[in-house]
Amino acid sequence: MLDPAILFSSxxxxxxxxxxYALIALGLxxxxxxxxxxxxxxxxxxxxxxxxxxxxxxxxxxxxxxALPLVVAGMFVLGYALQRLVINRASHGKDENILLVTLGLAxxxxxxxxxxxxxxxxxxxxxxxxxxxxxxxxxxxxxxVIAFCGALAVAAVLFWIIRSTDLGRAIRAVAREKQGAKxxxxxxxxxxxxxxxxxMACLGAAACFLLPAYYVNPQVGSGFVxxxxxxxxxxxxxxxxxxxxxxxxxxxxxxxGGLFLGDSLGQMGIFAIFIAVLLFRPQGLFxxxx
Amino acid sequence: xxxxxxxxxxxxxxLVAVAALSQSGVLLTxxxxxxxxxxxxxxxxxxxxYGGQLSxxxxxxxxxxxxxxxxxxxxxxxxxxxxxxxxIALGALVGVAVGGLTFRYGLKGSYFALVTLAFAEVFRIxxxxxxxxxxxxxxxxxxxxxxxxxxxGSRRGYIYLLLAFVLLALLVTAWxxxxxxxxxxxxxxxxxxxxxxxxVNPLRVKLGGIALSAAFMSVAGAVYVQVFQYxxxxxxxxxxxxxxxxxxxxxxxxxxxxxxLLGAVTLHALADLTRNLFGELPGISMVIYGVVxxxxxxxxxxxxxxxxxxxxxxxxxxxxxRV
Numbered sequence: 001m002l003d004p005a006i007l008f009s010s011x012x013x014x015x016x017x018x019x020x021y022a023l024i025a026l027g028l029x030x031x032x033x034x035x036x037x038x039x040x041x042x043x044x045x046x047x048x049x050x051x052x053x054x055x056x057x058x059x060x061x062x063x064x065x066x067a068l069p070l071v072v073a074g075m076f077v078l079g080y081a082l083q084r085l086v087i088n089r090a091s092h093g094k095d096e097n098i099l100l101v102t103l104g105l106a107x108x109x110x111x112x113x114x115x116x117x118x119x120x121x122x123x124x125x126x127x128x129x130x131x132x133x134x135x136x137x138x139x140x141x142x143x144x145v146i147a148f149c150g151a152l153a154v155a156a157v158l159f160w161i162i163r164s165t166d167l168g169r170a171i172r173a174v175a176r177e178k179q180g181a182k183x184x185x186x187x188x189x190x191x192x193x194x195x196x197x198x199x200m201a202c203l204g205a206a207a208c209f210l211l212p213a214y215y216v217n218p219q220v221g222s223g224f225v226x227x228x229x230x231x232x233x234x235x236x237x238x239x240x241x242x243x244x245x246x247x248x249x250x251x252x253x254x255x256x257g258g259l260f261l262g263d264s265l266g267q268m269g270i271f272a273i274f275i276a277v278l279l280f281r282p283q284g285l286f287x288x289x290x
Numbered sequence: 291x292x293x294x295x296x297x298x299x300x301x302x303x304x305l306v307a308v309a310a311l312s313q314s315g316v317l318l319t320x321x322x323x324x325x326x327x328x329x330x331x332x333x334x335x336x337x338x339x340y341g342g343q344l345s346x347x348x349x350x351x352x353x354x355x356x357x358x359x360x361x362x363x364x365x366x367x368x369x370x371x372x373x374x375x376x377x378i379a380l381g382a383l384v385g386v387a388v389g390g391l392t393f394r395y396g397l398k399g400s401y402f403a404l405v406t407l408a409f410a411e412v413f414r415i416x417x418x419x420x421x422x423x424x425x426x427x428x429x430x431x432x433x434x435x436x437x438x439x440x441x442x443g444s445r446r447g448y449i450y451l452l453l454a455f456v457l458l459a460l461l462v463t464a465w466x467x468x469x470x471x472x473x474x475x476x477x478x479x480x481x482x483x484x485x486x487x488x489x490v491n492p493l494r495v496k497l498g499g500i501a502l503s504a505a506f507m508s509v510a511g512a513v514y515v516q517v518f519q520y521x522x523x524x525x526x527x528x529x530x531x532x533x534x535x536x537x538x539x540x541x542x543x544x545x546x547x548x549x550x551l552l553g554a555v556t557l558h559a560l561a562d563l564t565r566n567l568f569g570e571l572p573g574i575s576m577v578i579y580g581v582v583x584x585x586x587x588x589x590x591x592x593x594x595x596x597x598x599x600x601x602x603x604x605x606x607x608x609x610x611x612r613v
Contacts (some may be wrong), residue, residue, distance in 0.1 A: 038400040040346075090588040096344055099400055100540060100587050103346065107533055107580030114573030218573070222529070226411055229404055262419075271412045278405050279395045 009138030010259045011252055016144035018251020019151035020206050024224055025231035025243040026158055027202030033238030034175045034195040037087075037095060040102040043225025044109035045200050049075050049207035050216040051113060057124045057211075064124065064208045065146070072204040079200030083193040106221075113218035123215040147209035154205045155244055161198070162240065171195055175238065227254075230274040236284025246285070294464040294547060302457050309449045318445035320562065324555045325452040326510060326517075330531065331538030331550035332459035333506035338536065339545035340466050341499035342479025346403040347410030348507055348535045350388065353526030355381040355508025357417065359515045360429040365422070370440035374512055381508020382501045389500035393493050398482075407532075414527035428522025431515060440516045448517055455509050456551070462502060463547050475499050476545070507535070530576065537583045543593025552594055557582060 090101040131142035162168040173181040235242020257269035362373030466472030477485040542553020561575035590597040
């Protein structure tokens with residue numbers, strides 16, 4: 001059962017999935033860190049991005065990787081608009097309203113997709129879908145390797161934006177101290193919308209890396225959303241390093257859990273971690289208490 | 291209290307009259323499904339509206355009730371009337387267990403919403419994987435029509451059964467509005483620290499709230515099994531039931547006596563209307579639920595009843611201004 005080669009390839013597979021998870025979780029944690037809201041529409045938004053990638057390939061023949069700038073920009077605009085036009089207006093200064101509105105958005109997006117695309121599962125065919133790369137004793141699908149490298153590259157860009165640009169400084173300032181940032185002349189509402197846009201743009205990138213080795217259906221987001229929440233909670237709400245490490249960790253846990261327990265029970269490992277972390281260490285591994 | 295009781299009695303009499311006199315199958319089905327939806331929202335309202343704990347995974351208790359009702363008949367060979375109290379008790383017990391875990395560690399707000407969602411998902415996967423639940427195929431309760439088997443020949447029987455529980459939920463809600471326990475529950479919702487400071491035990495109060503809420507939710511699950519004679523993990527623990535319960539209560543008005551009922555019926559009517567307009571498109575009624583939820587939170591954060599009250603007060607103010 002415990003053949004080291006199988007275990008090794010399972011870990012590698014987990015890491016490749018985990019990198020994409022991390023990308024999704026980075027978007028979620030950015031939105032949480034700045035706006036202090038849990039975006040329940042995150043999974044549904046990922047589903048929208050996946051359909052966008054699918055349609056671009058299916059109707060216009062644009063390769064998923066070439067579609068990346070387009071999808072990222074589109075998701076950014078969508079996020080910006082959603083925050084400005086819907087979420088911001090619905091909050092009335094109460095967190096629970098935002099919780100409910102993002103839940104409402106998730107329900108609407110998911111079921112609109114169901115109305116339009118039916119519940120069929122779709123995937124795309126590319127020349128490289130079935131190519132594999134040999135890493136030591138393991139064979140890993142080429143799209144997964146690309147997804148791993150791509151997700152880490154996007155994460156690096158995100159880190160750079162947050163760390164070294166004026167926008168990043170504004171975002172960190174608002175996250176830390178909203179009132180103070182406002183007094184220093186930062187347009188808080190705009191930073192909110194930009195953060196939401198960037199968070200959703202991460203989903204656009206994740207969708208481009210996911211689809212060549214994955215599929216899309218209207219419910220696909222809900223599978224990811226709890227995984228992303230788990231990662232964010234595990235890494236500490238609002239912590240970027242936490243999201244990255246947590247994502248890779250969860251990917252490996254899922255992969256090894258699936259190896260021993262079968263796919264659906266392997267998912268249970270994730271939920272067990274999720275509930276345990278929420279109960280015993282809600283500040284996460286990398287988060288500060290409070 | 292007296293006014294509430296009179297209104298509840300009147301509501302019961304009117305509905306019994308409608309059910310007894312109506313010959314229209316469409317109307318009876320509408321009343322039955324509305325009462326079912328109302329029960330979901332009323333159950334959610336006890337914890338969400340009066341306790342202030344927004345659960346996104348209330349299907350958990352619905353599913354426990356549904357599976358208990360089905361398994362009690364199938365595996366233990368018991369009469370459904372005998373199984374029902376057990377199913378309700380089990381639902382309440384799961385409620386206390388989940389509440390005990392989450393409230394003990396001070397989870398609230400979005401964390402509570404997340405953890406309830408996760409619990410429902412855990413149960414869905416367990417029900418899919420376990421053998422005694424029939425896995426993804428689900429469970430089928432054999433059709434044996436008869437009042438003794440809680441399987442009624444017409445919609446009327448189910449309407450009376452559901453109505454009894456809706457009335458009970460209304461009575462419990464009225465009790466929450468006027469009793470000491472209800473006052474504690476609302477105090478914890480409005481300001482937990484202040485409530486603790488005056489000697490309320492928030493944990494115990496919240497556990498009471500979740501037990502009541504879960505009990506009514508499992509009633510709805512058990513009745514679902516009696517009406518449709520079928521249950522599977524997606525129906526039992528999927529998000530649709532959680533969403534229906536929550537949206538109805540919020541649309542009608544959280545923490546009000548009649549709001550959840552009003553909201554559930556409104557939504558159900560809307561969903562029926564769209565089904566007539568667009569035909570049987572899967573997902574369309576959920577789109578309506580989501581849109582209504584967003585619009586209500588944006589423009590009427592206190593729900594239909596809350597909006598009505600504000601309007602009423604506005605008119606009163608204008609009248610007074612005129613005088």
